Amino acid sequence: MSDTLQPVQISRKPTPSRGSRTPLTADEARRAIRAAETALLDERRMLTAEELAELAYVPDGSVPSLASLAHEVRLAWCGPEVEVEGILSAKTGGCPEDCHFCSQSSKFDTVVKATPFLDTDEVLEAARETAALGASEFCIVLAVRGPDERTMQRLLELVPLINGETGLNVAVSAGILTPEQAKRLADGGVHRYNHNLETAKSYFPQVVTSHDWTEREQTCELVREHGMELCCGALLGMGESIDQRLELLGQLREVDPTEVPLNFLKPMAGTPFAHLPAVEPLEAIRWIALFRIALPTVILRYAGGREFTLGDLQAMGMTSGINALIIGNYLTYLGRSPQEDLKMLDDLRMPVGLLSKVI
Amino acid sequence: MSNPTEAAHCDGCGKPSIECAGCRWEYDPPHYCAQCGVRMAVNVSPNGWKARCKTHGELTRLT
Ligand code: SF4
Ligand SMILES: [Zn+2]
Ligand SMILES: [Zn+2]
Numbered sequence: 274m275s276d277t278l279q280p281v282q283i284s285r286k287p288t289p290s291r292g293s294r295t296p297l298t299a300d301e302a303r304r305a306i307r308a309a310e311t312a313l314l315d316e317r318r319m320l321t322a323e324e325l326a327e328l329a330y331v332p333d334g335s336v337p338s339l340a341s342l343a344h345e346v347r348l349a350w351c352g353p354e355v356e357v358e359g360i361l362s363a364k365t366g367g368c369p370e371d372c373h374f375c376s377q378s379s380k381f382d383t384v385v386k387a388t389p390f391l392d393t394d395e396v397l398e399a400a401r402e403t404a405a406l407g408a409s410e411f412c413i414v415l416a417v418r419g420p421d422e423r424t425m426q427r428l429l430e431l432v433p434l435i436n437g438e439t440g441l442n443v444a445v446s447a448g449i450l451t452p453e454q455a456k457r458l459a460d461g462g463v464h465r466y467n468h469n470l471e472t473a474k475s476y477f478p479q480v481v482t483s484h485d486w487t488e489r490e491q492t493c494e495l496v497r498e499h500g501m502e503l504c505c506g507a508l509l510g511m512g513e514s515i516d517q518r519l520e521l522l523g524q525l526r527e528v529d530p531t532e533v534p535l536n537f538l539k540p541m542a543g544t545p546f547a548h549l550p551a552v553e554p555l556e557a558i559r560w561i562a563l564f565r566i567a568l569p570t571v572i573l574r575y576a577g578g579r580e581f582t583l584g585d586l587q588a589m590g591m592t593s594g595i596n597a598l599i600i601g602n603y604l605t606y607l608g609r610s611p612q613e614d615l616k617m618l619d620d621l622r623m624p625v626g627l628l629s630k631v632i
Numbered sequence: 633m634s635n636p637t638e639a640a641h642c643d644g645c646g647k648p649s650i651e652c653a654g655c656r657w658e659y660d661p662p663h664y665c666a667q668c669g670v671r672m673a674v675n676v677s678p679n680g681w682k683a684r685c686k687t688h689g690e691l692t693r694l695t
Contacts, residue, residue: 359678384645384663386673399677406678580659601678607659607695611679 292515294330302331306338313346313569319526325567326519329559336559343562343594350569354626355618356597358410358444358574359403362604363431364390364424368416370448371483372471374511376541376605377416380483383543385605390415390424396431397438404439406600406611409627411435412444412467412504414604418484419449429461436462444504449484450492452499459499465532466496467504473520476513493528506534506576509560510552518560522567532597533571535564537578539606552578554586558593565594572597572628580609588617596628641669662691 297305305327312318320328331339366377367387376383391399396413403411413431415424424447432443445458446467458466470489471477477486496503505528507521525533537552552560565573574597579587587609600611608614618625639649644656646664656662661674665685672683672691680694 361677362675365675384660384671386663386671388673388675391675395675395677402677402679581657602676602681602695605661605674605676606657607661607676607681609659610695 292330294326296330296332297327297335299332299334302335303338305331306335306342309566310342310345313342313566314349317349319569320566322519322523325522325563326516328566329515329519329563331559333555333559336555336562339566340558340562340589340593343565344592346569347565347573347594347596351572351596351628352626353623354596354628355591355623356410356572356574356628357406357408357600357614357625358412358597359399359406359408359601360412360414360599360604361391361396361399361403362416363396363413364388364415364417365605366416368418369483370418370481372481373545374471374480374508374538374541376544378544381544383541387416390427393431393434397435400435400439400441400443403601404441407615407625408600409442409625410444410465411439411441412446412465414446414467415448416604417448419451420447420454425454425457428463429457432458432462446504448492449488450495452495455492455495455499455501459501463501465502465504467506467532467534468492468496469506469508469534469536470521470524470528471506471508472511472513473517474524475520476511476517480511490524490528493530497529502531503528504532504534505530506532506536506574507564508536508538508577509557510538510549510578510582511546512549518563522564525568530571532574533564533568534574534576534599535561535595536576537582539578539581552582554583557582558586558589561590561593561595574598577603588621591617591621591623639666641666646671661693 365388366385367379368377371380376385400411435443442464444465445463474486540547602608642652643662643666646669661681667688672685674683682692684690
């Protein structure tokens, strides 16, 4: 670790959102939102790519209306329940990949020091902590390109143990899979497998060079083929344009995940994206709403970066289309207290519950 | 935040306290030992964190 590492300055400068269209007027926005409401709630059909693109360009003043539509869509398509999940980085740092946002890559000089796979007892303890918080899902996350045989064996040992002891559904995030590995994990009781697309195919080479977007897409397909639920998320705020966010939404529709964790970039010191500005809170709300409107059936989860990006607006995300959250801490940094999140859900009269995809 | 009156080093960046008054974001666990300024191995779990310095041992905290 060098001693030249500079702390990241938390920037609140608005993210310049680059787009190819002119923003709608307030009247045009009202009409577009009304048309989307008819499509999604009365006709109960998905919006076309063109309809979605129009909504991405409503002016800031129309974002609360867009969010309100997204909330109605979520209630109508998914119900009022919120799914709560805990995550654990069971093998931290030292990853050979070069995802430019990630403090766990061995390619960058960051504060994260690599640590080996946690002991079974430590993982079980974290699962118990998660169950005690009222969660239904526990995700074991590993900083790897893909699992080696030793890792596979550890996972296959841990999954039934955790499920048996805590009753939690167990999810795994261990990178790129082979068909054989996907089958073994599915047979071993993995309920959901996380593998994020992160960003649009056209922007991916700006974010990762050590593997390509197609490899990610293939793993997503394998997960579904072998009968695990697919958790496939996005990370916004890496310099992608509005059109690339829309492109990503189209690509997410194609991989058809059960769950979409929505992350916002928290710039990490030492990574190539350390100096990118934070996504503005209202911009984050706009995109939470657009994700819900584009993907009405998915479990849309608040994931990393919400404390950093949304600050005091976190409750607003819950009425803009979010219906799941990660409770407690994240992989390498902390979350706000579980009590605050549970109180927020209680105040909003949103019951904690189990969700699976509505077909 | 590390307290410069007690800690010899900032636990966010490892610099001597005289050079950094504490730069750790409220949602970051400490990454450097406040006594010797060396980078620690940190494990975060849903309700806490554990940080180990080779010389000064382990620090755990429930969050
Ligand atoms: S594969 Fe995962 S752990 Fe590795 S650098 Fe990319 S995001 Fe980080
Ligand atoms: Zn510092
Ligand atoms: Zn020390």
